[in-house]
Amino acid sequence: MPNQKRRKDVRNVAIIAHVDHGKTTIVDALLKQTGAHIFKDGETVIMDSNPLEKERGITIFSKNASMRYKDILINLVDTPGHADFGSEVERILRLVDGVVLLVDAFEGPMPQTKFVLKKSLELHLKPIVVINKIDRPNAQPDAVVNQTFDLFCELNATDEQLDFPIVFASGKEGRTTLDLSDDNRDMKPLLDTIIHRVLPPVADLDQPFQMLVTILDYDSYIGRIAVGRIVHGSVKTGDPVVLITREGNHIRSKVTKILAYQGLARVERQEALAGDIISIAGVPEVRVGETIASPVNPVALPTVNVDEPTISMNFSHNTSPLSGRDGGRFLTSRHIRERLAHEAMMNVGIKVEEADGGERFKVSGRGELHLAILIETMRREGYELEVSPPKVIFKEVDGDLLEPIEEVVIEVDSGYQGAVIESLGNRRADMKDMQMTSVGTIRMEFHIASRALLGFRNELLMMTRGTGVMSQIFLEYQPFKGEVPRRPTGVQISQGPGSSVAYALWGLQDRGEIFIHPGDPLYEGMILGVNNKGQDLVVNAIREKKLTNIRAAGSDEAIHLTPPREMTLEFALEFIEDDELVEVTPKHIRLRKRYLTDNERRRHQAITRAANASAAAKG
Incomplete structure (x- = not known):
């Protein structure tokens, strides 16, 4: 509106991009350029201050920074690029009047580029496109500019939004330029573009607060x-x-x-x-x-709409026999209830509901990573808890059952695409696109049900020998896709309590991958490895070698143990089935059966079979 008053000495801008396209590095370079921060020796990415962010190399929590350039205050907000933290992105965009969209000069626009850009265009924000990492080998900035323009058109950008300025950058080297032939060595071209292209904020000082x-x-x-x-x-x-x-x-x-x-x-x-x-x-x-x-004329502003959760898990206090032995300080349901209530208050993307009279809590979020970060944060704070497998949240609309569908982009070396296509075909995925990149890798795009993706990331790394790259983003709710394959392997379950013995593990490792080290404490019902034959197997991992008084050269076989898998939270959540739980403590992540004794498991299986037969008869 022409009569709106604006504050000319301020610019509010957000940095948005796909994961690992260099948002945080660019912000650091801008802070260095304007002298807003003095870096310590060896410090590189100051915006990612949270320990989890430093370990994973991603931005989880949005952060603010300000800098002064040519007597104008620029407020910069670094936003998460991961779709699981979409609630953060959505709220942050309400603070700003423009966005700096970063795109990798080699990878081009990726699924989460599309996600954050779509949110920005819906709020009528004017973007500045920065083609970052132009110093990368095989970078193709001109081709990426064309791909970005196509993405804007696909998202129905207005003519005004399509007239975006383009800045080429190397955040690592701390330089930007408006022309690839110009060898500028500082960040001034980007700062000047922000000042000239981002609108000053609407601000009427005469109205009530x-x-x-x-x-x-x-x-x-x-x-x-x-x-x-x-x-x-x-x-x-x-x-x-x-x-x-x-x-x-x-x-x-x-x-x-x-x-x-x-x-x-x-x-x-x-x-x-x-x-x-x-x-x-x-x-x-x-x-x-x-x-x-202000009390003078209190008028509410339009509220923030946040995308609904798509994944839920059940949290409860730790009931394993090893509860309280790993340095946990918060062990009861009351502690977990208070912590989750605090999280739901601070993080609008999280929803918490009580179950079983307050003994369990159903926690819903935007994705597996979203909830995994919460669990990891809680264990570092001293909480012990049990977590059920992630479940997708279904909807019923006009009598039809709908489920969340994700858009997945996978990039693999040529030669692996056949195995990936076959695996995702078994999971009822629809291939939407496949093309070869400039460096000879194959990039494939699929639409697949969220529940079919659970456990696939580890399978992808196995089938591509660790070279496959996958990114995903929630697309929409679509009709139920039918049953998908479950985990093909069974598990090895500890027969009783004690400490694991190398001799026993040596005899068990031929059956499948082992998750524990010799000397680790065990309890009945704890999962200690995979059984490749497909069914669960109760094993004795505390069995020691019988000693005799007969010795002969070569009669004793040397024990060679394959190093066990390093248990991570992501692997544990993807691996477990409905009758299993992840035990999370400050020092360990363990897998266990929901019912620890063999008799309990058999009784529960009989009850489940009877209930299924009764439901089938009624149906």
């Missing part, structure tokens, strides 16, 4: 912190405010602290103006999507 809460933070000293952008007016420490809840209730509070970003550091301020991205403390009941406004 209004702010939409897009992120929640928590501090043990000052309590809940609301993060958002001031839409109108200004606010000072000590000002009375009104929280307008989703239900329309008005709750009066007082601002006790205002925090803003200076570089990467959060600094306290006495006053903030429209257009600023700030954090406010003093509103204890605030939730994401609610409005904090």
Whole structure:
């Protein structure tokens, strides 16, 4: 609207891209260019400050930073590229007036590029396209520009959005350029493009204070912190405010602290103006999507819509015989309930429901990785818990059963594509595209049910000898695709408690892959390996070699153990079946049967068979 007032000395912009296309590295280079942060020796990616982010090399939590360039304050937000953290991306885009879309100069647009760009275009944000990693061998920046333009057209971008500026960059080398023939060595071309192409924020200082809460933070000293952008007016420490809840209730509070970003550091301020991205403390009941406004004229802003969860798991306290022996500090259902309630309050992508009278909790999220990150965070905080296999969330619309479908892009060396196509064909996947890349690899695109993908990532690595690359994104709900193959192998189950013995494991490793080391503690019902023959097998892993007083050269065979699989949370969640659980403690990840004794398992199987027969007879 022509009469909207804008604040000319501020630009709010988000960095969006597919996983590992270099968002965080570009932000670091911009901070270096503007002198907003002094790097320590050996420090490279300062925005990924969370230990999990450093280990996995991905951005999980969105973060803010600010820098000053040519007397203009640029607020930058680094967003997650993984589709599982889509709730973060969606909320962050409400804070900004423009987006910097990063695309890898070799890989080109990928599924999550499409995901984050679609969200941006729906919010009518103007993009700046940065073709990153132009220093990579086999980079093809000109071809990637054409692919990106095709993607914009596919997503129905407006003519104005299609007129996007293009910047070529190498975040690693800290340089950008508007022309590939120009050997510019700094980040100024990108900073100038942001200033000229991103609109100043709409900000009317004369109207009463209004702010939409897009992120929640928590501090043990000052309590809940609301993060958002001031839409109108200004606010000072000590000002009375009104929280307008989703239900329309008005709750009066007082601002006790205002925090803003200076570089990467959060600094306290006495006053903030429209257009600023700030954090406010003093509103204890605030939730994401609610409005904090002036008591003079409290009007709610449009709330944030977040994509629905597609995967759920059951969390419960650890009931294994080894509970409490691994340094866990939070062992009870009450501890887990409080932690999950806190997570659901801070993370709008997570939904928590109680089951079995509060003994178990159904936790729903946007994908396996989304929930795996929560579990990993909890175990590092000292929680012990049991987790059931991930289940997709079905919908029923007009009597039809619908299930979530994912778009999957797989890139493999030529020669492996036949095995991949056969495996995904068995999982009822539909191939949509296959083409050869400039370096001779094969890139394939499939549409496949989310539940059919569970366990496939590890299978892909096995069949491609670790060279296959897979990325996936939620597409839509489609009619139920029918049954898909289950795990073809059985498991080896510990017969009783004790410590595993190398001699016993040596005799068992011919049956299948082993998950434990000699000397590891065992209990009855614990899963210690794979049984290749397809059915579950109860084994004795604590059996020692019988000693005799007869010795002869060469009569004793040397024990050669294959190194066991390093148990990771992702593998464990993909591997287990309906009657199995993952035991998660601060020090170990173990697999176990839901019912530990053989008699319990047989009784439960008999009950299940009877129930299935009864249902079939009624049907």
